[in-house]
Amino acid sequence: MGTAAKPTRANRTITVDFRDEATYFHLMEDGKAFLECVLAFILSLGFQLTHKATCGGGGGLTRHSHYVRVRLGGVTIWRLQCTMCKAVFTVLPHFVLRYRSMRPEVARDALLATHGGLSLERCAVIGHISPMVLYRLVCALGHQSVVTVLTRCGLPLPRYILADEKHSRCLTDKVYLPTVVSGRVMWHLGYTEEVSTAALTQSYGVFQRAASQQEPLYRVQGVLTDGFDSTTKSLRTLFPGARLGNCLRHAITKLPKKLVAIASPVRKALRSQFHTLLHRARQRKGLRVFALGQRLRRFANLVATTAGAAHGERVQHGFQDKKAGWYAVLADPRMPVTSTLLDQAHHAIDRKLFMMKAFHHPKGNQQAFLRGLGHLYNLVPYQRRAQHAGQCGVEVEGGTVPTRDWFLNLQILTSGGFR
Numbered sequence: 001m002g003t004a005a006k007p008t009r010a011n012r013t014i015t016v017d018f019r020d021e022a023t024y025f026h027l028m029e030d031g032k033a034f035l036e037c038v039l040a041f042i043l044s045l046g047f048q049l050t051h052k053a054t055c056g057g058g059g060g061l062t063r064h065s066h067y068v069r070v071r072l073g074g075v076t077i078w079r080l081q082c083t084m085c086k087a088v089f090t091v092l093p094h095f096v097l098r099y100r101s102m103r104p105e106v107a108r109d110a111l112l113a114t115h116g117g118l119s120l121e122r123c124a125v126i127g128h129i130s131p132m133v134l135y136r137l138v139c140a141l142g143h144q145s146v147v148t149v150l151t152r153c154g155l156p157l158p159r160y161i162l163a164d165e166k167h168s169r170c171l172t173d174k175v176y177l178p179t180v181v182s183g184r185v186m187w188h189l190g191y192t193e194e195v196s197t198a199a200l201t202q203s204y205g206v207f208q209r210a211a212s213q214q215e216p217l218y219r220v221q222g223v224l225t226d227g228f229d230s231t232t233k234s235l236r237t238l239f240p241g242a243r244l245g246n247c248l249r250h251a252i253t254k255l256p257k258k259l260v261a262i263a264s265p266v267r268k269a270l271r272s273q274f275h276t277l278l279h280r281a282r283q284r285k286g287l288r289v290f291a292l293g294q295r296l297r298r299f300a301n302l303v304a305t306t307a308g309a310a311h312g313e314r315v316q317h318g319f320q321d322k323k324a325g326w327y328a329v330l331a332d333p334r335m336p337v338t339s340t341l342l343d344q345a346h347h348a349i350d351r352k353l354f355m356m357k358a359f360h361h362p363k364g365n366q367q368a369f370l371r372g373l374g375h376l377y378n379l380v381p382y383q384r385r386a387q388h389a390g391q392c393g394v395e396v397e398g399g400t401v402p403t404r405d406w407f408l409n410l411q412i413l414t415s416g417g418f419r
Helices: 021-027 031-045 104-115 120-127 131-142 146-152 197-214 229-238 248-258 264-282 292-307 309-331 340-355 366-379 404-414
Strands: 013-016 061-069 075-082 088-093 160-170 173-182 185-189 222-225 243-246 383-385 394-396
Touching: 013 031, 021 031, 031 061, 031 075, 104 120, 104 131, 104 366, 120 131, 131 366, 146 185, 146 197, 146 366, 160 197, 160 229, 160 340, 173 197, 173 340, 185 197, 185 366, 197 229, 222 229, 222 309, 229 243, 243 248, 243 309, 248 264, 248 309, 264 292, 264 309, 292 309, 340 366
Parallel strands: 013 088, 160 222, 222 243
Antiparallel strands: 061 075, 075 088, 160 173, 173 185, 383 394
16 A cells, blocks of 8 residues: 655745844843744745645734754744644744754855865864765755746846856766856756766756746857757757857867877967967958858868878868857857856866765765855855965955855745745
C-alpha cells in the first residue's frame, strides 16, 4: 500500500527589523506594543501574510505561543496566530537566522570571507563556526532561484546575454558549469556531468523557464558564445528568434593553434593582422561597405602564401564555420563582442571551488552550492583579496563593509520573504 506524499508546509516566518536587540527585548515586555510594531513593519513593506486557503479575511492577529533559542543565549521567539484561519506565524528578529544557530553578523563575515576567496576551513575559523555549517549556509542561499532574487532586487531581465560552460572537477570526475551572464551580473550557474546538447539544453532551460515565469513575454534578442556546437544547438532550441554570435576574442586567440609547425614570429604576425582585420570590422559604418567575407578570404590566401596551402585551407574552413556568428555580432551594435566578463566570472567561481572541499564530493549538493556562490557573486560588490583576512575576509571597494541592512535584505530574500 503506497503512502501519500506529505504536503509541503507554507513558510510563515516573518523577519522583522527591530533596529537593535535592546528594542526587541523591551518590546517583549509589552505584548500589545510588540504586535503593533510587527504589523507596522509588515504594512510599511507592503507585503501580505500567507494565510490558509480557507481564510476569508477580516480577522486579526493574536499571540499564540513562544519558545527560547538556547544556542543564541536564550532569545525568546514569539508566534502569532490569525483569529480566522488559525494560521501560525513565527516572528524572527533581524539578529536571528531561521534554522541557524548563528547570528547574522557572523554569517555575513563568513560569507564575505568566502566570496573573497578563502577556503571553508579558514572562513570557519574567522567566524568560530564549523566548515559544514558554512557549507550549509551557502547551500541555503542556493535554494532560491538566481533570476527570482535579481528581479526582486529590481534588475530587468537581460535582452543580450553571454553563455558558456567551463569545466571543473569533482574529485577525479570532470564536470561542467553552464553559465549565463549579462555585464557583471550572473543570471544562471548550472552543473552537469556532460556537455551534450540535451544536458546543456536542460541546464540553460532552467534560466529560460525562470525568466518566463517572471515575464511571460520575455525574449532574448542576442546570445554570445564561443561557438561550441552543443552550446549553439541548445541555445537555438531555447531561444529560437535570438541572434547567436561568436566571440571575437576567441577567434583571435585560437588562430595560432591552427598554425602549427611554423615559426613563432610568423604566427604572431598573422595573429596581429587578423586582430587588425576584426578591429576595423568593428569600426565600419556598414558590413556591406566593409566586405568582411572578402577580407577573410584574402587573409586565408595570405596564410596559404606565408605558412603553406594546408594551413590556409584549415583557416579558411574555420572561417566558414564561424563567419555567421561574427556577422551576428557585427550586425547589431548592442550585441556583446567578447566573453571577457563571462571568463572573469568563471575564474572567480573556479578559484572558490578549488579551495572548497565541500564541492568536491560526489554526494554533495553541487547545484545548490553553486547557485549560492552565484548569489554571493551578484549581491556582494566587486571585491579584491583582503590584506587583513581576520576582520571579515575581504576588503570591499571603497574601504567599506556592507551595512547590516544589506544582510537583512539578503536574509529576507533567502528565507522566502513575505507573501
